[in-house]
Amino acid sequence: MEKVKLIILREYLTRVRKKSFIIMTILGPLLMAALFVVPVFLAQLEGDTKTIAIVDETGLFAPSFKNSENLNFISLDENVDSLKLQLDERNLYALLHIPLTELTVPNTAKLYSNGQPNIIVTGYVRETMRKEIEALKLSASGIDPEVLRSIKSSVNLLTIRVNEGGKEENSSTELAMAVGYIGGILIYIFIFMYGAQVMRGVIEEKTSRIIEVIVSSVKPFQLMMGKIIGVALVGLTQFVLWVILTLVIVTSVLSIFSGDIQSYQSSQLQVNKDPIMLYEPDGSSVDQPDANQNQGEINEAVIAIFDRINSIPFQVIIPLFLFYFIGGYLLYGALFAAIGSAVDNETDTQQFMLPVTVPLILSIIVAQFIMFNPDGPLAFWLSIFPFTSPVIMMVRLPFEVPYWDVVLSMALLVIGFLFTTWLAAKIYRTGILMYGKKINYKELWKWIRYKN
Amino acid sequence: MQPVLEAHNIIKDFANHRALDEVSLSVPGQKIFGLLGPNGAGKTTLIRIINQITAPDSGTIHFNGKPLNSSHIARIGYLPEERGLYKKMKVGEQAMYLAQLKGLTAKDAKQRLTGWFEKFDIMAWWNRKVEELSKGMQQKVQFVVTVVHEPELLIFDEPFSGFDPINVNLLKDHILELKRKGATIIFSTHNMSSVEELCDNIALIHRSRTILEGSVENLKQQFKPDNIEIIYTNGRLKLQEILGTQFSVLEEKDQGEFKMARIHLEKGTDSNQLIGKLLPDINIKSFREILPTMNDIFINQVNQNENK
Numbered sequence: 119m120e121k122v123k124l125i126i127l128r129e130y131l132t133r134v135r136k137k138s139f140i141i142m143t144i145l146g147p148l149l150m151a152a153l154f155v156v157p158v159f160l161a162q163l164e165g166d167t168k169t170i171a172i173v174d175e176t177g178l179f180a181p182s183f184k185n186s187e188n189l190n191f192i193s194l195d196e197n198v199d200s201l202k203l204q205l206d207e208r209n210l211y212a213l214l215h216i217p218l219t220e221l222t223v224p225n226t227a228k229l230y231s232n233g234q235p236n237i238i239v240t241g242y243v244r245e246t247m248r249k250e251i252e253a254l255k256l257s258a259s260g261i262d263p264e265v266l267r268s269i270k271s272s273v274n275l276l277t278i279r280v281n282e283g284g285k286e287e288n289s290s291t292e293l294a295m296a297v298g299y300i301g302g303i304l305i306y307i308f309i310f311m312y313g314a315q316v317m318r319g320v321i322e323e324k325t326s327r328i329i330e331v332i333v334s335s336v337k338p339f340q341l342m343m344g345k346i347i348g349v350a351l352v353g354l355t356q357f358v359l360w361v362i363l364t365l366v367i368v369t370s371v372l373s374i375f376s377g378d379i380q381s382y383q384s385s386q387l388q389v390n391k392d393p394i395m396l397y398e399p400d401g402s403s404v405d406q407p408d409a410n411q412n413q414g415e416i417n418e419a420v421i422a423i424f425d426r427i428n429s430i431p432f433q434v435i436i437p438l439f440l441f442y443f444i445g446g447y448l449l450y451g452a453l454f455a456a457i458g459s460a461v462d463n464e465t466d467t468q469q470f471m472l473p474v475t476v477p478l479i480l481s482i483i484v485a486q487f488i489m490f491n492p493d494g495p496l497a498f499w500l501s502i503f504p505f506t507s508p509v510i511m512m513v514r515l516p517f518e519v520p521y522w523d524v525v526l527s528m529a530l531l532v533i534g535f536l537f538t539t540w541l542a543a544k545i546y547r548t549g550i551l552m553y554g555k556k557i558n559y560k561e562l563w564k565w566i567r568y569k570n
Numbered sequence: 571m572q573p574v575l576e577a578h579n580i581i582k583d584f585a586n587h588r589a590l591d592e593v594s595l596s597v598p599g600q601k602i603f604g605l606l607g608p609n610g611a612g613k614t615t616l617i618r619i620i621n622q623i624t625a626p627d628s629g630t631i632h633f634n635g636k637p638l639n640s641s642h643i644a645r646i647g648y649l650p651e652e653r654g655l656y657k658k659m660k661v662g663e664q665a666m667y668l669a670q671l672k673g674l675t676a677k678d679a680k681q682r683l684t685g686w687f688e689k690f691d692i693m694a695w696w697n698r699k700v701e702e703l704s705k706g707m708q709q710k711v712q713f714v715v716t717v718v719h720e721p722e723l724l725i726f727d728e729p730f731s732g733f734d735p736i737n738v739n740l741l742k743d744h745i746l747e748l749k750r751k752g753a754t755i756i757f758s759t760h761n762m763s764s765v766e767e768l769c770d771n772i773a774l775i776h777r778s779r780t781i782l783e784g785s786v787e788n789l790k791q792q793f794k795p796d797n798i799e800i801i802y803t804n805g806r807l808k809l810q811e812i813l814g815t816q817f818s819v820l821e822e823k824d825q826g827e828f829k830m831a832r833i834h835l836e837k838g839t840d841s842n843q844l845i846g847k848l849l850p851d852i853n854i855k856s857f858r859e860i861l862p863t864m865n866d867i868f869i870n871q872v873n874q875n876e877n878k
Contacts, residue, residue, distance in 0.1 A: 121671055124667065124670055124671055125671075128667055132656075132658070132659060322656070322657075323656075326654040326655065326656060326657055327650075327652045327653055327654030328653070328654045328655055328656055330623070330648075330650040330652055330653065331648070331649075331650060331653055331654075331655075331668065331712070331715070332668070332671065333621075333623050334621040334622075334623060334643070334646070334648040334650070335643060335668070335671040335672050336671055337640075338623075551618070551623070551624075553652070564585050
């Protein structure tokens with residue numbers, strides 16, 4: 119046992135001290151955080167106020183253009199042809215010309231600028247004019263715009279799951295799908311990344327010829343388990359560091375920018391007088407009522423979202439995630455170690471890698487369909503089968519899987535990794551001392567049948 | 571004295587061949603034991619069995635009179651022929667790791683390794699990565715790691731490969747020093763001159779069987795061809811004419827001042843009789859029995875077995 123500890127410690131320390139580990143550990147959360155922070159940050163950089171001249175021959179639109187933090191409108195009554203040549207001199211970003219037409223409601227305008235006009239500017243102009251035109255058309259038809267607004271409705275569909283006790287719970291299918299799928303992908307990536315590390319470690323020991331020195335001190339099985347456990351701890355360390363660092367970076371960056379963000383958001387709200395569509399993390403859109411009209415409704419929506427997040431049984435999912443993460447890794451890690459022991463260098467691993475990785479790749483592909491039918495027979499069988507259960511069960515879990523399915527799946531996974539470890543140990547102890555021989559499956563089968 | 575290691579009727583089968591076929595040998599304590607044999611004879615398999623890397627199909631091994639078990643691992647040191655170190659790891663850290671795997675505490679390992687590193691003058695390499703070391707340097711580190719836990723039984727498989735002649739001598743001195751301090755050494759090599767120089771006993775394994783075992787001295791006596799080399803003056807060539815049929819002259823050479831002859835003693839004669847015959851006629855400067863080299867014995871025995 120003392121020796122296995124030594125091996126675990128060496129495997130762990132040499133990997134954790136590697137530059138690549140440190141870089142990955144720092145870079146990962148930075149990339150994750152960047153996903154959240156960069157869009158906000160970019161918005162900050164939008165820059166100085168742009169002045170746009172309006173020559174409105176109809177006289178209908180100019181008053182609707184409101185100055186904002188970034189856009190400044192001035193209404194001019196000058197000759198368009200001379201004005202459009204003086205944009206630079208007069209420090210104008212663009213010139214909006216709304217010509218008089220014979221239509222009762224004009225719908226054409228020209229925007230002159232020296233460069234390609236900013237999409238925010240064109241969007242704002244188009245939107246403002248559209249609303250004004252709508253209002254004009256409405257009043258031409260004798261409809262009060264206020265009446266129309268009061269008619270506009272949004273629907274908040276709360277899906278409520280009634281469980282056996284008759285207790286009602288808010289649920290969100292989309293959120294459950296996202297949580298399950300992300301969990302499945304994480305397990306898939308970690309098994310691959312760290313399984314490959316185990317395999318490379320074994321090949322390194324073989325090619326550097328240190329293996330015979332070590333197996334004269336420890337049993338091959340101890341060495342193999344020490345390596346698998348050591349690498350697992352590296353994986354867990356990286357995972358935990360990623361979660362912590364991502365949270366730290368996101369919260370700290372957001373708190374620094376939070377003041378600016380609010381002003382950014384309010385300027386956004388100004389531009390959109392219509393109800394804005396807020397995209398929520400679960401992928402569903404929540405029709406948010408007019409921002410400056412009713413703060414209470416927003417709060418209600420937010421509470422509904424939190425309700426949905428709470429409806430995901432995280433207190434069950436997180437421990438089970440760790441279980442399937444470790445169980446799946448042990449199951450595949452042993453096989454990866456066996457592959458490493460059977461070959462002389464990494465290029466020879468292909469023929470053995472394929473059959474081992476097929477169930478893993480299959481499960482991540484099938485997971486996309488399981489999401490939509492998490493209670494079907496395919497979902498059931500694949501979440502029981504130990505080679506696919508780590509990924510598929512993660513996808514199913516947010517949908518509240520029957521208790522017995524989970525117990526059966528967990529038991530089979532434990533049996534599964536005991537079996538693969540036993541099998542791998544047999545291949546490993548022969549393979550590590552075998553050099554310069556092309557190994558095929560027949561040969562492996564022989565090794566498995568060796569008595570000792 | 572009880573042998574340190576005793577193997578009895580070891581059999582080990584692999585898928586399509588028998589690597590060891592009823593091999594028995596006994597390694598006496600505080601001696602250097604040469605384990606010889608052509609490539610593929612089964613030496614490495616036997617060494618792996620002694621190191622408990624693999625187990626025999628049948629047969630027994632006793633270590634100091636007790637059946638070999640895992641508690642003996644810490645008392646055996648093994649320098650394999652195929653040896654290496656973790657390339658990316660620092661020398662000192664790696665030596666500490668391997669020493670602790672052999673059961674030393676961190677404190678003991680550090681202290682002893684420092685001693686050995688100073689002896690080999692490689693202390694400056696403690697914090698360097700292995701990949702920065704020359705092959706010879708790495709071999710030194712490997713040697714140190716093999717002996718650092720002061721095992722009773724040391725197994726060296728081709729220990730001199732990769733060393734320059736100066737370091738070979740350094741290593742030989744250390745091996746003899748270890749023997750003097752009480753270690754028993756099993757030494758496997760193809761280099762017969764080093765066998766002659768170092769070994770007290772040998773076993774010759776050929777085609778999975780032990781075909782020869784004994785002390786180097788006895789074997790040389792056993793396989794001596796009964797040839798005498800004399801160097802003389804004053805006499806004449808054509809000694810056969812004086813000697814008659816009891817002795818046969820194999821070779822004669824006139825080297826100017828001295829003449830040399832090689833004479834084979836036929837059955838039932840001895841060297842005294844030869845001297846008696848020669849004395850009246852020639853003036854003997856040197857009289858020496860030719861003993862076979864280990865190289866001769868090795869080649870002869872292997873060839874003889876080949877022809878069986």
